[in-house]
Amino acid sequence: MPKVLLERKDVDVNLTWDLSTIFKTEEEFEAVVSKAQRLTEELEKEFKGKLNNSKAINSCLDKLREITQLSMLASTYAYLAVAVDQTNVENQSRQMKLSNISSDIQSKLSFVQSEIIEADEKIIEATIEESKENSGYLKDIIRQKKYALHPEVEKTLSALSGTLGAPYQIYNRAKLADMDFGTFAVDGKEYPLSFGLFEDEWEYEHDTKIRRAAFEAFSKKLREYQHTIAGAYHTQVQKEKTLATLRGxxxxxxxxxxxxxxxxxxxxxxxxxxxxxxxxxxxxxxxxxxxxxxxxxxxxxxxxxxxxxxxxxEISVEESKKYIKGALGVLGDDYLEVIERAYNERWIDFVQNKGKSTGAFCSSPYGSHPFILISWTERxxxxxxxxxxxxxxxxxxxxxxxxxxxxxxxxxxxxxxxxxxxxxxxxxxxxxxxxxxxxxxxxxxxxxxxxxxxxxxxxxxxxxxxxxxxxxxxxxxxxxxxxxxxxxxxxxxxxxxxxxxxxxxxxxxxxxxxxxxxxxxxxxxxxxxxxxxxxxxxxxxxxxxxxxxxxxxxxxxxxxxxxxxxxxxxxxxxxxxxxxxxxxxxxxxxxxxxxxxxxxxxxx
Incomplete structure (x- = not known):
C-alpha cells in the first residue's frame, strides 16, 4: 500500500535535488536578479532608438545573451523550488515577486525585437553575415516580421507576461495546493489518496476493487473543481486566440x-x-x-x-544506475558523464512529498546543469x-x-x-x-x-x-x-x-x-x-x-x-x-x- 506522503522538510535530503548549484544563498539569487535589472537598464539606455545598423544590432544582442542567461537561471531557481513544494509560502512569494520583475525586464527589452523587425532586411542580412552567434536569433526575427505588432503593443504584452501566464498558475495551485483528496475506503479499510498517489500508485493497482474505488474518489474530487479549472483553461485558449487574431x-x-x-x-x-x-x-x-x-x-x-x-x-535508486549506464552508454563517454554527474551531484529529485508536482520533467537552464523531477516508487x-x-x-x-x-x-x-x-x-x-x-x-x-x-x-x-x-x-x-x-x-x-x-x-x-x-x-x-x-x-x-x-x-x-x-x-x-x-x-x-x-x- 502507498505510504502517507511526508512534508518536504522531513524527506531524505540525499534523494532531493541540490538547487545550491544554481545559487548558494538567497543573497546570491537576489544579486543576479539585480544584475539582470541593471544590465537591462544599461542596454535600454545604450541602444534604444539606435538599432539601425549591423554593428549596433550585434553589440546589443551580445549583451542581450548575458541578460537572458541571468534571467533564465533566476526563473529556473524560483520555479524549481516551487515545483517540489507547492505549499511553501516563501517559495511561492519568491516566484511571484520574480514574475513581476521578469515582466518589467521583458517590457524594457521588447524594443530590441521591435526595432530589428522594423529595420531594412538588407541590414538584418548584413548583421547575420557578421555574427554566427546572433544569426539564429536574427533569422527568427525575419520569420516573425509578418506577424509583429506595433512596438508599444509588444512592450505592453511583455509587461503583462506574468499576468498572461496566470491561468497555468491557477491550475497548479488548485491541483497541487487546494485539492485535498483525503482517503478512500474499501471493505472498511482506509487508503490515502492524493494527485501523486493516484497517478503513481493507484492507477496501477492490481486489485480491481481498490483501483476502481480510487478512481471514483479521485474523480469525485476533480469534479468539485471542474468549473474553476474550466474557467482557467477557457481564459488560456481565449488569450491565445486573441493574440493570434491580433498578429494576423x-x-x-x-x-x-x-x-x-x-x-x-x-x-x-x-x-x-x-x-x-x-x-x-x-x-x-x-x-x-x-x-x-x-x-x-x-x-x-x-x-x-x-x-x-x-x-x-522492485528497484532502488542505487540499483537503477546499472541499467541506466548499461542502456545509455552506447551514446559515448560524454553522455555517460552526464549520467554520472546527475546521480553524484544531485541533479535528480527522487522523493515523494506533499505539494510536489506530479509526473516527471527535466529543466535545463543555460549556464547551469539540468535538473530532473521524478517520484521514485521503487518499481x-x-x-x-x-x-x-x-x-x-x-x-x-x-x-x-x-x-x-x-x-x-x-x-x-x-x-x-x-x-x-x-x-x-x-x-x-x-x-x-x-x-x-x-x-x-x-x-x-x-x-x-x-x-x-x-x-x-x-x-x-x-x-x-x-x-x-x-x-x-x-x-x-x-x-x-x-x-x-x-x-x-x-x-x-x-x-x-x-x-x-x-x-x-x-x-x-x-x-x-x-x-x-x-x-x-x-x-x-x-x-x-x-x-x-x-x-x-x-x-x-x-x-x-x-x-x-x-x-x-x-x-x-x-x-x-x-x-x-x-x-x-x-x-x-x-x-x-x-x-x-x-x-x-x-x-x-x-x-x-x-x-x-x-x-x-x-x-x-
Whole structure:
C-alpha cells in the first residue's frame, strides 16, 4: 500500500535535488536578479532608438545573451523550488515577486525585437553575415516580421507576461495546493489518496476493487473543481486566440504551430493517422489485459494494468544506475558523464512529498546543469521514466556545450525525440541482456503500456481533444466544463470503441494534464517518438554510424528545423511512412507479447 506522503522538510535530503548549484544563498539569487535589472537598464539606455545598423544590432544582442542567461537561471531557481513544494509560502512569494520583475525586464527589452523587425532586411542580412552567434536569433526575427505588432503593443504584452501566464498558475495551485483528496475506503479499510498517489500508485493497482474505488474518489474530487479549472483553461485558449487574431494568423492553431516551424499538414497527420491506424492495435492489447486479469468489462479505470502483475521487479535508486549506464552508454563517454554527474551531484529529485508536482520533467537552464523531477516508487518502470528525462538532460547538456543560448532549444515538435529515444535504448538493452521469457514480456509490455501508451495514446488523445477545443474557439465559441467533458468523452469513445467502457469520471481526464497551458504540446510526444522509433531501428541495424548521426542531431540544438533534424538522423517526416512504420512496429510488439503470453501459460 502507498505510504502517507511526508512534508518536504522531513524527506531524505540525499534523494532531493541540490538547487545550491544554481545559487548558494538567497543573497546570491537576489544579486543576479539585480544584475539582470541593471544590465537591462544599461542596454535600454545604450541602444534604444539606435538599432539601425549591423554593428549596433550585434553589440546589443551580445549583451542581450548575458541578460537572458541571468534571467533564465533566476526563473529556473524560483520555479524549481516551487515545483517540489507547492505549499511553501516563501517559495511561492519568491516566484511571484520574480514574475513581476521578469515582466518589467521583458517590457524594457521588447524594443530590441521591435526595432530589428522594423529595420531594412538588407541590414538584418548584413548583421547575420557578421555574427554566427546572433544569426539564429536574427533569422527568427525575419520569420516573425509578418506577424509583429506595433512596438508599444509588444512592450505592453511583455509587461503583462506574468499576468498572461496566470491561468497555468491557477491550475497548479488548485491541483497541487487546494485539492485535498483525503482517503478512500474499501471493505472498511482506509487508503490515502492524493494527485501523486493516484497517478503513481493507484492507477496501477492490481486489485480491481481498490483501483476502481480510487478512481471514483479521485474523480469525485476533480469534479468539485471542474468549473474553476474550466474557467482557467477557457481564459488560456481565449488569450491565445486573441493574440493570434491580433498578429494576423488565420487561426489559433496556425499561431501555435508557427514557433514550432511545422506545417498544419504534419500536425493533422500525426493526430488523424494515429487515431485511425493505432486504435485497432491498442484494442487488441486491452483485450489481452482483460483476459489475463479476468475482468468481465474493461473500463477506463483499468487501462494502466500490467500484463504480468506479479512480476515487475522492485528497484532502488542505487540499483537503477546499472541499467541506466548499461542502456545509455552506447551514446559515448560524454553522455555517460552526464549520467554520472546527475546521480553524484544531485541533479535528480527522487522523493515523494506533499505539494510536489506530479509526473516527471527535466529543466535545463543555460549556464547551469539540468535538473530532473521524478517520484521514485521503487518499481522497474521508473527506470524508463528516468531514462526518458535523462534524454532531455543529455540533449540540452550537449546542445548547450556546442551552441549559444539563442540556439540551444530545438523546436517543440522535436523536443520529445531524444527522451523517447532513451526509452527505446533501454528496451533494446534489456531485451539483449535478459533471457527469461517473463522478463522479455515485461520489457515489451512496458514499452507498450508506458512508452507508447503514454506518448501515442494518452498525449495523442489529449491532442485530438485539444484540436476540437481550438476549433470551437476559432469559430468564436467558448468552452465550459460541460463542453470540455463532452469533447473528452467523445475522443475517448472514438479511440476505444466498444472495447473499453468510458465510465463516469473518465471525461474529467482533461483536468489532469498541464500541457494544455503550453500551446500545441501534446501531439509532439508522438511526433518525437516516431522519430525515436525509426532511429532506434537504425541503431539496431547500422550500429555506430546511426549513433554518430544521432549525437550530431543532439549537438545541433535549435540550429535546424524539425524536418532537417529528422533528416540528419535518417528519417523523412514529410511523408506518412515513418508514422505508419512506427504504428506497424507497435502492432508487432503487441503480437510478440501475445505469443510470449501463450508460451508462458503453456509452461505453467
Amino acid at each position: 494568423f488565420d487561426s489559433v492553431i496556425d499561431s501555435l504551430l508557427f514557433p514550432q516551424e511545422i506545417t498544419r499538414e504534419l500536425y493533422n497527420r500525426q493526430i488523424d493517422v494515429i487515431m485511425e491506424h493505432l486504435a485497432p492495435h491498442m484494442r487488441k492489447f486491452v483485450k489481452l489485459l482483460q483476459k489475463i486479469h479476468g475482468i468481465e468489462e474493461m473500463t477506463f479505470a483499468d487501462l494502466k494494468l500490467d500484463v504480468d502483475p506479479d512480476f515487475e521487479p 522497474m518502470r521508473e527506470v524508463f521514466v528516468l531514462a526518458h528525462e535523462l534524454g532531455h538532460a543529455g540533449h540540452f547538456y550537449l546542445a548547450q556545450r556546442e551552441q549559444n543560448i539563442f540556439d540551444t532549444r530545438a523546436s517543440q515538435y522535436f523536443i520529445e525525440a531524444p527522451s523517447t529515444m532513451n526509452e527505446m535504448l533501454m528496451a533494446n538493452y534489456l531485451m539483449k541482456t535478459m533471457d527469461d521469457p517473463r522478463m522479455k514480456r515485461w520489457v515489451l509490455s512496458s514499452i507498450i503500456s508506458r512508452t507508447y501508451y503514454h506518448n501515442f495514446v494518452t498525449h495523442l488523445l489529449e491532442a485530438h481533444y485539444q484540436r476540437e477545443v481550438y476549433k470551437i474557439i476559432d469559430e468564436g465559441g467558448s468552452v465550459q466544463a460541460a463542453t470540455l467533458n463532452k469533447l473528452k468523452r467523445e475522443t475517448l469513445e472514438k479511440f476505444w470503441g466498444d472495447t473499453v467502457k468510458i465510465n463516469e469520471g473518465a471525461e474529467l481526464t482533461w483536468m489532469r494534464q498541464p500541457h494544455y497551458y503550453m500551446g500545441l504540446y501534446p501531439y509532439t510526444y508522438s511526433a518525437g517518438l516516431t522519430i525515436a522509433t525509426e532511429v532506434s531501428k537504425r541503431i539496431l541495424t547500422e550500429g555506430q554510424d546511426a549513433l554518430d548521426d544521432w549525437k550530431k542531431v543532439l549537438k545541433a540544438g535549435g540550429t535546424k528545423t524539425p524536418v532537417e533534424l529528422a533528416q540528419m538522423a535518417g528519417v523523412d517526416i514529410t511523408t506518412d511512412k515513418p508514422l505508419l512504420d512506427t504504428i506497424a512496429h507497435i502492432g508487432s510488439i503487441i503480437d510478440e507479447i501475445i505469443k510470449l503470453t501463450e508460451e508462458i501459460e503453456e509452461k505453467q
